Amino acid sequence: MTPRTFGIYVHIPFCVRACPYCAHNKITRWDEEVLAHYVEALLREARIWAGSLAHRPVESLYIGGGTPSVLPLHLMEKLILGLRSLFPGLEATRGERKPEITVEMNPEHVTPERIQHLQGLGVERISLGVQSLIPEELRFLGRTHQPAHVFRAIEILHRVGIPERSVDLIFGFTGQTLQSWEATLRQVARLPLTHISTYELTLEPGTPFWIKARQGAVLLLPERTRLAMYLIKEQILEEAGFPRYEISNHAQPGHASRHNLLYWRRQDVLGLGSGATGQLGARRYINTFHVRKYVHSLLQGTSPPRYQETLSEDQILLERVFLGLRLSEGLPLPPDLLERAVQTWPAWVEVRGGRLILRFPEGVFHAETLAVEIATWWKT
Ligand code: SF4
Structure with a gap:
């Protein structure tokens, strides 16, 4: 692979x-x-x-x-x-x-x-x-x-x-x-x-x-x-x-x-530096904001202090929908969800090439509401 x-x-x-x-x-x-x-x-x-x-x-x-x-x-x-x-x-x-x-x-x-x-x-x-x-x-x-x-x-x-x-x-x-x-x-x-x-x-x-x-x-x-x-x-x-x-x-x-x-598109990004955020698969982390602590720990040979979490599948799904809808290229969705979305919000969304696209301006202004709803449909 x-x-x-x-x-x-x-x-x-x-x-x-x-x-x-x-x-x-x-x-x-x-x-x-x-x-x-x-x-x-x-x-x-x-x-x-x-x-x-x-x-x-x-x-x-x-x-x-x-x-x-x-x-x-x-x-x-x-x-x-x-x-x-x-x-x-x-x-x-x-x-x-x-x-x-x-x-x-x-x-x-x-x-x-x-x-x-x-x-x-x-x-x-x-x-x-x-x-x-x-x-x-x-x-x-x-x-x-x-x-x-x-x-x-x-x-x-x-x-x-x-x-x-x-x-x-x-x-x-x-x-x-x-x-x-x-x-x-x-x-x-x-x-x-x-x-x-x-x-x-x-x-x-x-x-x-x-x-x-x-x-x-x-x-x-x-x-x-x-x-x-x-x-x-x-x-x-x-x-x-x-x-x-x-x-x-x-x-x-x-x-x-x-x-x-x-x-x-929610792909992997390695974050380096004080306050940098990284996202690798389900793992997300943010390095310490404290510049001196960041430098000190690495110069001592250890990883910097960071907060990290592992996202659940539901959290990843919501993010994927939320972020994908922001893009003009749209969000790829299964056919039944595309149909449901168009029926529910005919004035706000359209389908092109198997993707759900927000119409401008109404759809774009309601992006967050739509994302939450679509993610809920998807996981049920
Ligand atoms: S404080 Fe620095 S990082 Fe923030 S906007 Fe101004 S120049 Fe950019």
């Missing part, structure tokens, strides 16, 4: 400044020695896993954060070359396809030298945390870049020849308007990009925004406005040649994120 493919996620939990909405695991006080120890710890953790995974083909490597672009070039090189030597699947080409290697960057960290260096290490996909192209909105979100950094960064990625260029945008926060969101979208859609992710701002427990909201601040726009923002995003990006392939993600045809597809 051919071994199953898997992805590798590496978490770099260092940021220049903490954005007030962000719940990702990160620290803002670090120096080069801390970074060097962290990369060493990452490679030690990778070595532990390589014993059981090195024979399997690798679909993708995603270096995210935090802010991976704070790593100096020599540490990024050590990390990527170290992973490539531990997982031969990262070197292999299957047919025309090489594993997809992505690095997240802040726009202000993009320089031709850095991008050429990453390219030399096999990186072909860069994802930029852009969030908005309106200076006041970037300030509100606590970002350290200006719109000019974004334009310059994307021009460099394009000129140097990075084939997969992605940006993240945020909508739905106080101070943003339908007009300013539309202006950001229209400008972004004209840039030489291949992929655009858009996220509605949520107030994550423990973040400064969440604390402010509990003290009475209004940080989210009314639901009606957020809905209008979602709809206008859909229209502008579709018209610009970026169809939606997942509820929050748009790409030019053939440019969907292969790494993210692993999550939505």
Whole structure:
């Protein structure tokens, strides 16, 4: 039997400044020695896993954060070359396809030298945390870049020849308007990009925004406005040649994120790093958020503290349905369930090629309710 493919996620939990909405695991006080120890710890953790995974083909490597672009070039090189030597699947080409290697960057960290260096290490996909192209909105979100950094960064990625260029945008926060969101979208859609992710701002427990909201601040726009923002995003990006392939993600045809597809298709992803989540079959784990404890345990020769659980078949089924329905390609279902779904929600779903597809917008907006119902049918 051919071994199953898997992805590798590496978490770099260092940021220049903490954005007030962000719940990702990160620290803002670090120096080069801390970074060097962290990369060493990452490679030690990778070595532990390589014993059981090195024979399997690798679909993708995603270096995210935090802010991976704070790593100096020599540490990024050590990390990527170290992973490539531990997982031969990262070197292999299957047919025309090489594993997809992505690095997240802040726009202000993009320089031709850095991008050429990453390219030399096999990186072909860069994802930029852009969030908005309106200076006041970037300030509100606590970002350290200006719109000019974004334009310059994307021009460099394009000129140097990075084939997969992605940006993240945020909508739905106080101070943003339908007009300013539309202006950001229209400008972004004209840039030489291949992929655009858009996220509605949520107030994550423990973040400064969440604390402010509990003290009475209004940080989210009314639901009606957020809905209008979602709809206008859909229209502008579709018209610009970026169809939606997942509820929050748009790409030019053939440019969907292969790494993210692993999550939505519920395939295996090895998570490395402090706060990284991994999912291998029914097993799911999350490494300690405590960066020092993570490094200390690995440098002492032991696995990092982590919480782990084994999911039941019912939990896996629910996840598979919930995640699969988010994708525009739809969810493969047995014929009797497809028929039942269409009869139950004729305005919200349709069937194409043996898959259940959510109609836009009603089906997409009711994705969660539908997932719970379908998973219940499936297991009875
Ligand atoms: S949004 Fe990105 S840059 Fe800002 S704190 Fe979170 S991980 Fe760091």
